[in-house]
Amino acid sequence: MWLILCDPTDPVGNWARQGLRDRGLTPVELVTPDDLLYSTQLDHRVERSVAGFRVRLADGRTFADSDITGALNRVVRAPIAPLALASEADTLYAKSELSALMLSLLMCIAPVAVNQPSARGFCGAWRSAAEWTLLAARAGLPVRPRSLSSHAGSEPPGPAATHTLVVFRESVFGGEDVQDLIPACVQLANLAGTDLLEIGLYRDSRSVTFTRATPLPDLRLGGDPLLDHLHSHFYGLAVRAS
Structure with missing residues (x-):
């Protein structure tokens, strides 16, 4: 099976699931952090050299982790909505425990x-x-010069992007107008x-x-070309696993 992990309000998750299904990938399941952490049964084992669930x-x-051939990971947070009535201290403790489990x-x-x-983000490191x-x-x-401050959240935002592109491994989508910068964009992702x-x-x-x-x-x-590349990547994982 293939898994798309995303937040409940993430429209990209459903878009990707449908696009992969249309290309013949099956079964493609969409699962949210809420689905995982508030499941009816969760068996998670961590041993000296292996872990699974x-x-x-x-x-x-x-399903088990061993059933998953490939996954698109778009998880941003561990769900804490049911803790809304708890004290601040209890909420922070529960949030840290749920985040560690996630x-x-x-x-x-x-x-x-x-x-x-x-360790800096569920779907990859978040950076300032x-x-x-x-x-x-x-x-x-x-790059433009950046101002630094010791006060959290005080960094001035950069100018709004006039070009937005997506890097997937060694391919770039949406960079037609900035061809000379594509190698550097790939290097940034690396x-x-x-x-x-x-x-x-x-x-x-x-x-x-x-x-x-x-x-x-x-x-x-990235549209259909990006979905084509994502499908090819997942298909390659299936071939290597067989």
Whole structure:
């Protein structure tokens, strides 16, 4: 089976599931963090050299990590909505425990996941604007100067992107107008350690510069060509597993 893991409000998850099904990939299941952590049965074992899980969801679906041939990982958070009436201290404790469980479950399928989990983010490392700018400069992308502050959340936003593209492994989708920057965009994704990366670029009258990046791309920007590549990648995983 193939798995799409995403938040309940993520429209890209359903779009990707339907696109992969249309290309003959089956079964493709969409599962949310709420489905996993509030399942009717969850058996998660962590041993010295191996970890795994088996889960029965509330809707009756049952599967184990070993059943998953490939997964598209778009998980952003561990669900905490049922804790709304708890104290702040209890909520923070429960959130940390649920986050640890979510990360551990995702690590069980990391070898076959597109966008592997990280200690800095369930679907890849989240970075500050300054960190992304530094990484983009290392990758060879032209960047604008960034101001740094010791106060959280005080970084001024960069200019709105005029070009948005998606990198999937060694391919770039939506970069037709910035062909000369495509190798650097691929290198940024490699440095970020993520299979899928959305990159925003800003063009003014003089140049094109990097403005933002996220490991949670809107795959619809890549359209059918991106779905074709994703299908080919998952099909390759199935061939290697057989």
